[in-house]
Amino acid sequence: MTDITVDRLPETKIGESYLDEGHSLASWLTTTDHKRIGILYALSITAFFFIGGAAIGLVRLELLEPHGLFLTDEEYNRLFTLHGIIMVWFFLVPSIPTTFGNFLLPMMIGAKDVAFPRLNLMSWYLFVIGATFTIITIIAGGVDTGWTFYTPLSTLYANGNVIAAAAGVFVVGFSSIATGINFIATTHMLRAPGMTWTRLPLFVWAIYATSVVMILATPVLAMSLLLVSVERWFGVPIFNPNNGGDPLLFQHLFWFYSHPAVYIMILPAMGVISEVFACFARRKVFGYTAMVYSLMSIAVIGFMVWGHHMFVAGQSPYANLVFSFLSFVVAVPSAIKVFNWVATLYGGQIVFKAPMLYAMGFLGLFTVGGLTGLFLASVPIDIHVTDTYFVVAHFHFIMVGGSVSAFFAALHFWWPKITGRLYPDYWARFGAITMFLGFNATFLPQFVMGYEGMPRRYHVYPEQFQVYHVISTAGTVLLAVAYILPLLYLGWSLLYGNRADRNPWHAAGLEWETLSPPPKENFERTPTVTSGPYSYGEDAEPQAHTA
Amino acid sequence: MSDAPALLHEPWPSVERQREGVSFGLWLFIATEILFFSGLFLGYTLYRNLYPDAFKIAARETEVFFGTLNTAILMTSSLTMAVAARGATRGFRKMTLWCLAVTITLGCTFLLCKGLEYHDDIDNRLVPGPDFKLKPPETQIFWAFYWVMTGIHAVHVTVGIGVVTTVTLLIYRRRIPLATAAVEAMALYWHLVDVIWIFLLPLLYLMGRS
Numbered sequence: 058m059t060d061i062t063v064d065r066l067p068e069t070k071i072g073e074s075y076l077d078e079g080h081s082l083a084s085w086l087t088t089t090d091h092k093r094i095g096i097l098y099a100l101s102i103t104a105f106f107f108i109g110g111a112a113i114g115l116v117r118l119e120l121l122e123p124h125g126l127f128l129t130d131e132e133y134n135r136l137f138t139l140h141g142i143i144m145v146w147f148f149l150v151p152s153i154p155t156t157f158g159n160f161l162l163p164m165m166i167g168a169k170d171v172a173f174p175r176l177n178l179m180s181w182y183l184f185v186i187g188a189t190f191t192i193i194t195i196i197a198g199g200v201d202t203g204w205t206f207y208t209p210l211s212t213l214y215a216n217g218n219v220i221a222a223a224a225g226v227f228v229v230g231f232s233s234i235a236t237g238i239n240f241i242a243t244t245h246m247l248r249a250p251g252m253t254w255t256r257l258p259l260f261v262w263a264i265y266a267t268s269v270v271m272i273l274a275t276p277v278l279a280m281s282l283l284l285v286s287v288e289r290w291f292g293v294p295i296f297n298p299n300n301g302g303d304p305l306l307f308q309h310l311f312w313f314y315s316h317p318a319v320y321i322m323i324l325p326a327m328g329v330i331s332e333v334f335a336c337f338a339r340r341k342v343f344g345y346t347a348m349v350y351s352l353m354s355i356a357v358i359g360f361m362v363w364g365h366h367m368f369v370a371g372q373s374p375y376a377n378l379v380f381s382f383l384s385f386v387v388a389v390p391s392a393i394k395v396f397n398w399v400a401t402l403y404g405g406q407i408v409f410k411a412p413m414l415y416a417m418g419f420l421g422l423f424t425v426g427g428l429t430g431l432f433l434a435s436v437p438i439d440i441h442v443t444d445t446y447f448v449v450a451h452f453h454f455i456m457v458g459g460s461v462s463a464f465f466a467a468l469h470f471w472w473p474k475i476t477g478r479l480y481p482d483y484w485a486r487f488g489a490i491t492m493f494l495g496f497n498a499t500f501l502p503q504f505v506m507g508y509e510g511m512p513r514r515y516h517v518y519p520e521q522f523q524v525y526h527v528i529s530t531a532g533t534v535l536l537a538v539a540y541i542l543p544l545l546y547l548g549w550s551l552l553y554g555n556r557a558d559r560n561p562w563h564a565a566g567l568e569w570e571t572l573s574p575p576p577k578e579n580f581e582r583t584p585t586v587t588s589g590p591y592s593y594g595e596d597a598e599p600q601a602h603t604a
Numbered sequence: 605m606s607d608a609p610a611l612l613h614e615p616w617p618s619v620e621r622q623r624e625g626v627s628f629g630l631w632l633f634i635a636t637e638i639l640f641f642s643g644l645f646l647g648y649t650l651y652r653n654l655y656p657d658a659f660k661i662a663a664r665e666t667e668v669f670f671g672t673l674n675t676a677i678l679m680t681s682s683l684t685m686a687v688a689a690r691g692a693t694r695g696f697r698k699m700t701l702w703c704l705a706v707t708i709t710l711g712c713t714f715l716l717c718k719g720l721e722y723h724d725d726i727d728n729r730l731v732p733g734p735d736f737k738l739k740p741p742e743t744q745i746f747w748a749f750y751w752v753m754t755g756i757h758a759v760h761v762t763v764g765i766g767v768v769t770t771v772t773l774l775i776y777r778r779r780i781p782l783a784t785a786a787v788e789a790m791a792l793y794w795h796l797v798d799v800i801w802i803f804l805l806p807l808l809y810l811m812g813r814s
């Protein structure tokens with residue numbers, strides 16, 4: 058490889074930035090460029106995120122007092138349902154794959170675009186239409202089933218627009234499937250010459266594993282929501298116990314999707330963290346092969362553990378035993394990843410830039426979330442804490458502490474590449490620390506009150522829990538600051554930030570070898586890849602040559 | 605080939621690779637479809653095991669005549685679709701267009717028969733609800749699955765007819781080349797829809813008559 062010199066063409070010969078390929082609204086709404094579609098997704102999920110956040114903000118305020126402050130029971134139920142549906146389906150599931158996955162996956166493998174660019178645009182339209190429709194129906198008519206749509210509440214008793222809300226989620230599901238198909242086909246078919254499977258960056262592997270889960274799990278959610286809608290609409294008995302129907306069947310179908318959905322949320326985050334740690338510890342990721350196998354085995358084993366959501370639902374004790382065992386098994390590859398990240402940091406030359414701080418936050422919070430997951434995998438402990446705030450705290454540590462921290466790590470890491478601008482690192486580090494503190498203040502008390510018996514979803518509660526609720530709500534304020542702050546300094550950087558060069562972090566990876574922001578075709582020529590990812594250190598060389 | 609440039613789209617390096625990509629994408633979609641229907645098959649299996657007698661009583665009421673006729677229609681349409689897909693790659697323009705037209709007609713005939721059958725079912729008070737004619741109540745579950753399974757299948761046939769008609773017209777007007785990867789892709793889809801029917805036939809029409 059020493060004979061390779063990287064001869065770059067003079068910059069004037071390269072196509073202009075993808076951002077300058079038309080400035081009209083129409084040029085954005087009809088684009089098939091994966092980078093622009095990534096940005097369309099980013100804008101829409103940001104809007105949804107703040108709506109979902111506002112809903113839970115009201116809930117947290119309401120919970121300051123044991124008997125509530127300003128909401129009726131009905132409004133309270135609708136608000137947490139709105140929060141759950143938006144955050145799960147319209148923010149967390151699409152978050153990293155549709156934004157950074159769309160933007161980076163083709164660049165990281167040296168492709169010009171995703172395999173089916175028009176399908177990619179269509180899936181954005183499906184997403185926005187389905188999500189907007191659902192949010193309007195929930196706000197206008199109200200749905201109070203929680204995001205889980207459990208029967209017979211959803212089919213026989215719930216008031217409000219359950220069918221409309223389910224229809225919107227159904228449509229969004231097809232957007233997710235289209236995205237998954239696109240990413241898998243892209244990874245298989247459009248890798249640049251020399252980009253073998255073992256040279257793929259871990260972010261690509263993570264998005265690939267996520268896509269497999271998306272295309273195999275989402276259709277089962279679609280079917281379970283369809284059956285709920287059919288039963289509710291036509292009165293056809295499928296889950297109705299009066300005619301011999303079995304509500305537990307719905308839970309099986311629902312969790313067959315919704316447990317793997319957790320991996321749709323966390324696998325891409327794991328990919329981001331591997332990239333960020335390697336760059337800011339200036340080291341190759343420790344145990345690349347183990348990292349790949351653990352990603353794929355999480356994706357596969359993740360399909361076999363859904364019954365841990367039904368330990369108290371009337372499932373047979375033998376099923377409980379098996380699902381409990383498998384839930385412990387699925388923790389092993391996650392643990393491998395945590396150890397490998399720590400080993401990557403060990404002996405590295407760590408630089409505490411903002412993306413690194415967010416990634417460190419991920420590591421700590423994800424570990425706590427994962428370890429409390431082991432409590433819940435164990436049947437006797439789960440029976441004690443089922444449907445309490447312990448569970449709420451556990452999955453928020455994974456989904457918010459893990460996925461959202463990783464989302465912000467990715468945002469700060471690739472921001473210069475995406476926009477061509479640098480942001481003020483001081484404010485970004487301040488935001489990262491605020492987020493970490495705010496998160497812990499919000500959710501650590503929930504572990505305690507949950508373990509002591511505070512049930513989730515309750516509007517009123519015994520006074521002994523008030524102190525925890527007050528701390529939690531105070532933490533929420535801090536979290537809100539941490540989420541709004543980046544809007545300000547990143548917005549500022551768009552207008553006044555210094556121009557970024559190709560590779561401001563001196564990171565490895567194909568995406569850093571092209572311009573910031575990249576031209577429409579991503580690279581001046583199709584790159585030829587000559588080595589694996591993460592060549593950091595003194596003898597570092599570019600991963601590809603483009604001459 | 606003179607129409608080669610129109611065949612190749614960004615970001616594919618070659619027509620051959622693009623063709624492979626399109627059918628690979630469609631196979632992934634088929635995997636999705638299988639999981640989509642598997643929820644129904646799981647539910648059906650579960651309830652049939654819970655209520656074998658009710659399922660027997662209920663399944664006797666399906667119209668095996670229409671079931672058989674529709675199976676024959678769909679299988680024939682699969683044949684014409686397969687011939688069309690081959691014809692398109694060999695450049696037999698006329699034959700391909702004819703076969704696609706026959707496929708569309710057979711698809712519509714299938715839907716027509718299904719409609720007639722639904723009409724009879726409704727007349728026979730086989731829609732679950734207060735008017736439902738069979739006892740015990742668990743028979744309603746079988747019929748719920750009947751309506752949902754055949755209904756979703758019919759939606760798939762309708763979508764298939766729409767797609768095949770569009771592509772056929774585009775080829776006929778020479779707006780897209782005959783050798784487009786779309787023909788093979790929609791043939792895969794059409795076969796999938798037929799295969800699903802092959803599973804529905806014994807579950808819904810034959811099991812009550814064993």
Ligand SMILES: [Cu+2]
Pocket residue numbers: 315316319362363365366
């Ligand atoms: Cu789970």
